[in-house]
Amino acid sequence: MLIEEIIKEKIAQAVFELYGQEISQESIQIQNTRKDVDGDFTVVVFPFLRISKKSPEQTANELGNLLKKNVSEVSKFSVIKGFLNLSISSSYWINLLSEVSANELYGFTTATENSELVMVEYSSPNTNKPLHLGHIRNNLLGFSIGEILKANGKKVVKTNIVNDRGIHICKSMYAWQKWGEGKTPENTGLKGDHLVGDFYVLFDKNYKQEISDLIEKGLSKEDAENQAPSIVAARDLLRKWEAKDPETLALWSEMNKWVYAGFDITYKELGVDFDKIYYESDTYLEGRDEVLQGLEKNVFYQKEDSSVWADLTDEGLDQKILLRSDGTSVYMTQDIGTAKLRFNDYRIDKMVYVVGNEQNYHFQVLSILLDKLGFEWGRGLHHFSYGMVELPNGKMKSREGTVVDADDLMAGMVEVAKKTAEELGKLDGYTEEEANRTYKTIAMGALKYFILKVDPKKNMLFNPEESIDFNGNTGPFIQYTYARIRSVLRKAEEQGIKPDVLSGDLVITDKEKELIKNISLFPSAISEASESYSPAVVANYVYNLVKEYNQFYHDHPILVESDKSTRDFRILLSESAAKIIKSAMSLLGINVPEKM
RNA sequence: GCCUCGGUAGCUCAGUUGGAUAGAGCAACUGCCUUCUAAGCAGUAGGUCAUGGGUUCGAAUCCCGUCCGGGGUACCA
Numbered sequence: 001m002l003i004e005e006i007i008k009e010k011i012a013q014a015v016f017e018l019y020g021q022e023i024s025q026e027s028i029q030i031q032n033t034r035k036d037v038d039g040d041f042t043v044v045v046f047p048f049l050r051i052s053k054k055s056p057e058q059t060a061n062e063l064g065n066l067l068k069k070n071v072s073e074v075s076k077f078s079v080i081k082g083f084l085n086l087s088i089s090s091s092y093w094i095n096l097l098s099e100v101s102a103n104e105l106y107g108f109t110t111a112t113e114n115s116e117l118v119m120v121e122y123s124s125p126n127t128n129k130p131l132h133l134g135h136i137r138n139n140l141l142g143f144s145i146g147e148i149l150k151a152n153g154k155k156v157v158k159t160n161i162v163n164d165r166g167i168h169i170c171k172s173m174y175a176w177q178k179w180g181e182g183k184t185p186e187n188t189g190l191k192g193d194h195l196v197g198d199f200y201v202l203f204d205k206n207y208k209q210e211i212s213d214l215i216e217k218g219l220s221k222e223d224a225e226n227q228a229p230s231i232v233a234a235r236d237l238l239r240k241w242e243a244k245d246p247e248t249l250a251l252w253s254e255m256n257k258w259v260y261a262g263f264d265i266t267y268k269e270l271g272v273d274f275d276k277i278y279y280e281s282d283t284y285l286e287g288r289d290e291v292l293q294g295l296e297k298n299v300f301y302q303k304e305d306s307s308v309w310a311d312l313t314d315e316g317l318d319q320k321i322l323l324r325s326d327g328t329s330v331y332m333t334q335d336i337g338t339a340k341l342r343f344n345d346y347r348i349d350k351m352v353y354v355v356g357n358e359q360n361y362h363f364q365v366l367s368i369l370l371d372k373l374g375f376e377w378g379r380g381l382h383h384f385s386y387g388m389v390e391l392p393n394g395k396m397k398s399r400e401g402t403v404v405d406a407d408d409l410m411a412g413m414v415e416v417a418k419k420t421a422e423e424l425g426k427l428d429g430y431t432e433e434e435a436n437r438t439y440k441t442i443a444m445g446a447l448k449y450f451i452l453k454v455d456p457k458k459n460m461l462f463n464p465e466e467s468i469d470f471n472g473n474t475g476p477f478i479q480y481t482y483a484r485i486r487s488v489l490r491k492a493e494e495q496g497i498k499p500d501v502l503s504g505d506l507v508i509t510d511k512e513k514e515l516i517k518n519i520s521l522f523p524s525a526i527s528e529a530s531e532s533y534s535p536a537v538v539a540n541y542v543y544n545l546v547k548e549y550n551q552f553y554h555d556h557p558i559l560v561e562s563d564k565s566t567r568d569f570r571i572l573l574s575e576s577a578a579k580i581i582k583s584a585m586s587l588l589g590i591n592v593p594e595k596m
Numbered sequence: 597g598c599c600u601c602g603g604u605a606g607c608u609c610a611g612u613u614g615g616a617u618a619g620a621g622c623a624a625c626u627g628c629c630u631u632c633u634a635a636g637c638a639g640u641a642g643g644u645c646a647u648g649g650g651u652u653c654g655a656a657u658c659c660c661g662u663c664c665g666g667g668g669u670a671c672c673a
Binding site: 026029031032034036037042044046049056080081082083126163166167168305307309316317318319320321322323324325326328330331334356357358359360361362364385387388390420421424426442453454455457458459460461463466469470471472473474476477479480481483484487488490491492524528536537540543544547550551553554557558559560595596 | 599616621
């Protein structure tokens with residue numbers, strides 16, 4: 001039982017004893033004591049004044065005296081205005097550290113048979129172009145949320161819905177047919193997604209040219225956009241695809257295969273993975289049936305032109321179309337279909353969609369529709385909505401060539417990590433392979449941490465130059481601290497130092513107390529991150545821990561310590577800190593190097 | 597217009613269920629490598645928490661109004 005809970009219980013007792021009134025434990029506020037004030041925990045007594053009918057100081061003193069008497073861990077207390085500051089004895093902290101250090105998986109809750117099953121959908125790429133910076137944010141958030149939920153004792157299925165059909169891929173197909181000259185990833189050496197993406201760009205360039213030519217000939221903008229030969233050809237391909245024309249299907253699956261091979265490389269570099277992949281070409285017809293059933297049950301209604309709608313005015317929303325007048329599906333219908341398949345495949349308790357905030361309205365509607373259709377988790381689905389990634393010179397626009405390509409970005413980060421490490425002479429004793437692996441670890445740590453430390457729901461600014469600065473609140477700074485601790489521990493081992501069981505008599509410093517307190521808070525950081533669906537909570541937690549460790553490290557010699565029990569204690573403290581740093585970073589999908 | 601999310605130091609961001617004197621990093625300036633890794637540490641400077649009101653012992657945090665910005669808004673995905 002944590003000391004905070006004990007204190008709460010005892011305070012409730014003390015209030016009853018002193019003032020004769022029962023209070024709920026939730027009404028008791030315990031917080032960390034300000035750094036410049038003596039003490040470990042602070043109880044805010046203002047809420048009790050109404051009961052005690054005494055001054056804040058008097059109330060705090062009365063409670064303090066009783067706590068000191070009844071709780072052995074409370075060694076002393078002080079009162080400032082309405083704040084009761086409690087100091088906790090060294091032995092409590094030392095015992096807590098022993099517990100943390102003995103528990104290999106401190107902070108992690110293991111899933112059981114009865115644990116909630118959470119499905120996390122993320123990534124969801126289109127197959128017509130490579131991944132860019134926006135996808136990186138999505139992938140990192142999705143993966144990390146999955147890991148955090150797992151650490152919090154949920155069963156997690158990570159899933160990806162690949163948008164593999166539609167006009168966008170037909171555009172690339174058309175361009176390849178026309179200008180491809182039989183190019184493949186094999187005979188060009190290009191990554192498949194980049195090759196296909198190049199044809200998409202080619203299509204767009206040509207399409208724009210055709211439009212402006214047509215406008216010059218006197219057509220309206222709208223007519224020109226609809227009549228340009230290349231868009232007509234792409235639409236024709238889409239029709240052939242839907243009619244299952246063998247030649248079109250063959251080209252489609254061939255080009256998609258190239259793209260998947262390319263994506264797999266990018267996913268692997270990013271360190272993300274999936275338990276189950278759905279393809280829209282398999283699910284896009286499913287939603288139709290579901291909607292038609294809903295129509296039968298009068299959940300939806302049909303207009304005269306035979307289009308199908310949902311009336312959401314009772315929910316404060318508008319009318320939403322579900323089937324076009326020609327009977328084909330819209331985006332919403334497809335998502336219903338995908339949900340149906342997933343529900344068949346898994347016993348889902350909770351569904352989390354990691355999708356950008358431009359789709360907030362979409363998911364609000366989806367939630368209501370699934371509920372109306374009888375999906376138990378519909379109402380409770382969670383749209384993990386995240387903000388856009390902006391660049392210093394404005395938004396990312398693929399049309400204007402201001403996108404940051406995911407593969408290029410990662411390669412660039414590795415280059416900078418390598419250059420920096422070489423300048424500092426950090427990895428001199430390493431083989432080339434070991435060194436390269438470490439550069440990659442550091443580069444990816446920098447990128448991932450830079451993105452994950454920001455509150456997901458906010459738009460963020462990605463400054464390429466700043467992101468590769470490894471100073472300050474960055475992944476490499478945390479990795480560096482970890483590597484340094486490992487180095488200390490290696491040296492201890494070389495000297496044959498093995499810490500004994502710690503003695504509770506040891507008196508420890510405030511910095512050391514702080515550090516233990518912070519280390520022991522790891523589980524609550526996980527559960528908070530899980531509740532708020534925010535990896536940033538974990539990122540900020542681990543950054544604080546590292547800052548604190550650095551201060552401790554600066555002030556206290558570890559190996560050069562004459563007193564054996566003090567030295568043992570500090571080695572154990574370092575070991576525990578390293579373990580927690582590694583655990584926390586793993587929740588962000590970031591590896592920590594033994595040496596850097 | 598309506599819905600929704602934001603606005604904290606020059607810049608990028610933290611800020612627990614409302615708590616004490618609002619915190620980091622970058623950039624600027626000052627120190628510190630013959631002691632376990634200087635990708636570091638210590639320090640200086642930098643704030644009308646967009647703005648006006650309200651709630652109360654107490655507000656960056658909760659409520660209302662205003663201003664600025666992002667996103668969405670019925671047959672695109």
